[in-house]
Amino acid sequence: MVAVLEIWVFVIILLVSLLQSQVLVISQNLTCNSDDLRGLRGFMDRLESPIDGWPTNSSSLSSSSRCCNLVGITCNSSSGRIVRFQLQNKRLTGMLSDLISNLDQLRTLNLSHNLLKGPLPISLFHLPHLEVVDLSSNEFHGVLPVTINLPALQVFDISDNAFTGSIPSGLCVNSTGIRVLRFAVNYLDGFIPPLFGNCHLLQHLSVASNFLSGVIPDLLFKLPRLQELTLQDNMFISITGIGNSSSSLVHLDVSSNRLTGNVPDFFHSFPNLSYFSADSNNLSGEIPPSLLNSQAISSLNLRNNSLYGSINFNCSIMVNLTSLDLSSNNFSGMIPANLASCLKLKTINLARNNRLIGQIPESFKNLQSLSYLSFSNCSLNNLSASLKILQHCPNLSVLVLSMNFLTEQLPSDEDLQFKALKALVIPGCRLTEIPKNLTQLPSLISREISLEEPSLDFGFFLKRNFSDRGLWLQYNQIMSLPPLLDLSRNFLTGPIWLEFGNLKELYNLDLKHNNLSGSIPDTLSGMRNIEMLDLSYNNLTGTIPPSLGNLFFLSEFSVAYNDLAGIIPSRGQFSTFTTSSFVGNPGLCGGFNLELKCEKIEELLPTDPASDDDDDDDESFIVWMVASIGFGTGFLVTVIVLVVVPIIRDNKRIRRMQALSINR
Numbered sequence: 033m034v035a036v037l038e039i040w041v042f043v044i045i046l047l048v049s050l051l052q053s054q055v056l057v058i059s060q061n062l063t064c065n066s067d068d069l070r071g072l073r074g075f076m077d078r079l080e081s082p083i084d085g086w087p088t089n090s091s092s093l094s095s096s097s098r099c100c101n102l103v104g105i106t107c108n109s110s111s112g113r114i115v116r117f118q119l120q121n122k123r124l125t126g127m128l129s130d131l132i133s134n135l136d137q138l139r140t141l142n143l144s145h146n147l148l149k150g151p152l153p154i155s156l157f158h159l160p161h162l163e164v165v166d167l168s169s170n171e172f173h174g175v176l177p178v179t180i181n182l183p184a185l186q187v188f189d190i191s192d193n194a195f196t197g198s199i200p201s202g203l204c205v206n207s208t209g210i211r212v213l214r215f216a217v218n219y220l221d222g223f224i225p226p227l228f229g230n231c232h233l234l235q236h237l238s239v240a241s242n243f244l245s246g247v248i249p250d251l252l253f254k255l256p257r258l259q260e261l262t263l264q265d266n267m268f269i270s271i272t273g274i275g276n277s278s279s280s281l282v283h284l285d286v287s288s289n290r291l292t293g294n295v296p297d298f299f300h301s302f303p304n305l306s307y308f309s310a311d312s313n314n315l316s317g318e319i320p321p322s323l324l325n326s327q328a329i330s331s332l333n334l335r336n337n338s339l340y341g342s343i344n345f346n347c348s349i350m351v352n353l354t355s356l357d358l359s360s361n362n363f364s365g366m367i368p369a370n371l372a373s374c375l376k377l378k379t380i381n382l383a384r385n386n387r388l389i390g391q392i393p394e395s396f397k398n399l400q401s402l403s404y405l406s407f408s409n410c411s412l413n414n415l416s417a418s419l420k421i422l423q424h425c426p427n428l429s430v431l432v433l434s435m436n437f438l439t440e441q442l443p444s445d446e447d448l449q450f451k452a453l454k455a456l457v458i459p460g461c462r463l464t465e466i467p468k469n470l471t472q473l474p475s476l477i478s479r480e481i482s483l484e485e486p487s488l489d490f491g492f493f494l495k496r497n498f499s500d501r502g503l504w505l506q507y508n509q510i511m512s513l514p515p516l517l518d519l520s521r522n523f524l525t526g527p528i529w530l531e532f533g534n535l536k537e538l539y540n541l542d543l544k545h546n547n548l549s550g551s552i553p554d555t556l557s558g559m560r561n562i563e564m565l566d567l568s569y570n571n572l573t574g575t576i577p578p579s580l581g582n583l584f585f586l587s588e589f590s591v592a593y594n595d596l597a598g599i600i601p602s603r604g605q606f607s608t609f610t611t612s613s614f615v616g617n618p619g620l621c622g623g624f625n626l627e628l629k630c631e632k633i634e635e636l637l638p639t640d641p642a643s644d645d646d647d648d649d650d651e652s653f654i655v656w657m658v659a660s661i662g663f664g665t666g667f668l669v670t671v672i673v674l675v676v677v678p679i680i681r682d683n684k685r686i687r688r689m690q691a692l693s694i695n696r
């Protein structure tokens with residue numbers, strides 16, 4: 033995935049630069065203005081890297097040079113002065129010279145996505161015509177000046193740098209035409225300046241992922257044009273305000289702050305608000321009436337707070353509600369049957385509200401768009417009836433019911449017919465049998481039937497990743513789940529069905545901590561996309577089928593603490609598993625690089641493990657063929673398995689990470 037992205041970025045950059053050079057060739061034939069020349073030379077002299085397509089030495093630029101023809105430069109064709117300076121994504125290193133202010137006709141400065149460092153020159157903040165400043169995704173640091181005189185400023189983006197100090201309070205004094213302000217992902221502290229009330233034309237304000245504190249001021253909700261306000265991941269302590277019904281706010285994110293008190297009852301002021309997220313604060317009280325009756329809301333996320341009361345949305349008004357996350361709160365009462373009147377709902381997460389009781393209401397049959405449903409750690413009952421109802425939701429793809437149904441069973445011949453189900457998560461209940469229908473879920477058998485990936489629509493945002501600058505994008509929540517069956521920590525007895533082998537599209541199978549018996553079916557090698565297979569803490573006997581060595585994507589495997597015996601397969605991914613995958617099976621020995629010795633069971637020594645597998649999987653067949661050629665040297669096997677396999681597996685990593693963070 034990363035590689036594909038890079039190719040696209042490359043292609044786009046190529047197209048953009050082709051386009052730019054074309055435009056310049058036909059339109060510009062001007063010599064260099066002396067002020068501009070000084071600015072350009074100064075700029076070059078402070079860089080530590082050459083600029084692609086520019087002379088390598090600034091002294092080869094002279095007044096007879098065609099400055100306007102340089103890559104990234106655009107001049108006004110009548111005055112010959114530089115008006116646009118756009119060197120984004122050029123791997124520039126070094127500092128930004130204060131001689132840049134000699135470009136005094138400049139309107140657009142875009143140096144985003146480089147490696148520029150140091151403080152910004154003060155003179156940059158006094159350019160009379162500057163309209164657009166984009167310095168995002170560099171390594172600039174230092175404090176921003178208090179005095180700013182950029183009367184023409186419309187867009188100012190310094191996000192993803194290392195600026196410290198406070199947001200310049202004077203910004204909205206001289207720059208009253210600002211439309212876009214982005215300060216996200218820096219180290220700014222202090223408050224939102226009260227003078228921001230002057231920025232009447234402000235449409236987008238982003239200060240996410242800083243250290244801002246204090247109150248989220250009411251003035252922001254009175255800015256008549258403000259549409260997007262992202263304040264998440266700071267240290268704000270309260271949010272108040274009556275707002276005004278003339279607010280244009282569409283997107284409001286205050287999550288991951290330190291907000292306490294009630295959710296303000298101000299949503300009548302935001303007739304166009306479609307996205308509201310306040311997760312991971314310590315908000316308490318009930319959901320305010322104006323929010324229960326908010327017409328435009330499509331995504332609502334109040335996860336991980338201390339909210340209580342019953343859940344009582346007015347679906348006849350909230351016609352656009354699509355994603356609802358109220359998990360990790362203290363909501364109580366019966367599962368709200370009228371929620372099903374919000375017919376557009378695609379995701380519902382009510383997990384970890386352990387005073388929510390009852391069974392899934394009959395009305396949930398109406399949720400034809402429902403794709404993701406989680407009630408994990410609630411107090412649900414009647415699993416069988418609940419599953420029967422949910423079978424009527426044709427798009428249900430992820431169902432998480434962990435830790436409920438504490439007195440119930442589900443017979444193995446239970447009739448479960450889910451058209452789109454790809455992830456079923458029911459650990460920690462009291463199930464005693466694996467319903468055989470689970471081995472017949474159509475969307476785990478064939479990819480064609482799988483519908484669109486379920487998504488939570490919200491709950492992931494950009495956060496600084498302190499360990500690796502190149503990868504500062506970090507999702508703080510799941511976007512979607514991999515195809516998954518999790519029946520761990522139940523009371524399952526009986527065999528592992530042979531038919532699990534049909535589940536070609538399954539990625540994770542977790543049956544650990546049960547009481548399953550019998551042997552591990554050889555057919556499991558049919559689960560050719562499996563990445564995680566955990567059968568630990570059961571009562572399985574027999575050997576580990578060598579055919580599991582064909583499971584090309586298997587990266588996590590455990591059969592620990594069973595009663596298995598014989599030789600551990602050593603080929604394929606098995607060469608990457610450590611002893612911990614096999615401990616607690618006194619009869620197991622061998623394996624690749626493992627300490628488990630085979631002294632006592634000479635009689636079990638296998639014929640060549642390669643000879644007894646009938647491989648029908650093309651991908652793993654190729655690798656196994658190559659590996660077989662090198663068999664005996666040991667070295668080639670290691671190289672192939674440790675180098676080739678991880679590269680191919682790389683694009684699966686995201687799904688695996690998501691699996692780990694699933695709401696159980």
Ligand SMILES: *[C@@H]1O[C@H](CO)[C@@H](O)[C@H](O)[C@H]1NC(C)=O
Binds near residue numbers: 061
């Ligand atoms: C470009 O400028 C040069 C002199 O600097 C001149 O000789 C040439 O004719 C000009 N070309 C055009 C197309 O104006």
Ligand SMILES: *[C@@H]1O[C@H](CO)[C@@H](O)[C@H](O)[C@H]1NC(C)=O
Binds near residue numbers: 089090091092
């Ligand atoms: C740039 O050119 C000047 C004068 O031609 C020369 O003195 C200087 O060494 C050159 N710098 C580099 C880095 O080549």
Ligand SMILES: *[C@@H]1O[C@H](CO)[C@@H](O)[C@H](O)[C@H]1NC(C)=O
Binds near residue numbers: 108109110111115
């Ligand atoms: C180009 O320069 C002329 C003359 O200085 C000026 O009137 C005009 O507004 C400028 N146009 C742009 C797009 O900067």
Ligand SMILES: *[C@@H]1O[C@H](CO)[C@@H](O)[C@H](O)[C@H]1NC(C)=O
Binds near residue numbers: 121143164165189
């Ligand atoms: C600056 O350039 C980047 C990369 O081309 C682009 O995505 C961004 O929109 C530009 N900034 C502005 C404010 O136009």
Ligand SMILES: *[C@@H]1O[C@H](CO)[C@@H](O)[C@H](O)[C@H]1NC(C)=O
Binds near residue numbers: 179180202203205
């Ligand atoms: C606004 O611009 C004027 C004129 O340059 C300057 O004196 C003043 O300090 C600026 N105000 C702020 C708050 O930056």
Ligand SMILES: *[C@@H]1O[C@H](CO)[C@@H](O)[C@H](O)[C@H]1NC(C)=O
Binds near residue numbers: 277
């Ligand atoms: C709302 O705005 C109107 C004018 O736009 C103003 O008269 C009124 O006082 C404001 N109300 C509040 C509560 O701010």
Ligand SMILES: *[C@@H]1O[C@H](CO)[C@@H](O)[C@H](O)[C@H]1NC(C)=O
Binds near residue numbers: 277278279280281304
């Ligand atoms: C809400 O959106 C509609 C349609 O985009 C627009 O006409 C209206 O002015 C907006 N209302 C406010 C208060 O911004």
Ligand SMILES: *[C@@H]1O[C@H](CO)[C@@H](O)[C@H](O)[C@H]1NC(C)=O
Binds near residue numbers: 312
């Ligand atoms: C829940 O919110 C608290 C702050 O109230 C935060 O420290 C914690 O990391 C959040 N937990 C999750 C899982 O988001």
Ligand SMILES: *[C@@H]1O[C@H](CO)[C@@H](O)[C@H](O)[C@H]1NC(C)=O
Binds near residue numbers: 314316338
């Ligand atoms: C959250 O607020 C409640 C009171 O509303 C308080 O009892 C609790 O300790 C707070 N939790 C945190 C993590 O601050």
Ligand SMILES: *[C@@H]1O[C@H](CO)[C@@H](O)[C@H](O)[C@H]1NC(C)=O
Binds near residue numbers: 304327328329
């Ligand atoms: C509901 O969503 C649709 C499509 O996004 C939008 O056109 C419509 O204005 C929204 N309705 C309300 C009441 O906001």
Ligand SMILES: *[C@@H]1O[C@H](CO)[C@@H](O)[C@H](O)[C@H]1NC(C)=O
Binds near residue numbers: 446449468469
């Ligand atoms: C599910 O199991 C029932 C009873 O065992 C059976 O009749 C039905 O055909 C199975 N459904 C599917 C989709 O396999």
Ligand SMILES: *[C@@H]1O[C@H](CO)[C@@H](O)[C@H](O)[C@H]1NC(C)=O
Binds near residue numbers: 547571
């Ligand atoms: C494991 O299975 C064997 C026979 O299959 C049985 O005798 C034994 O009691 C089982 N052990 C446990 C802990 O259930």
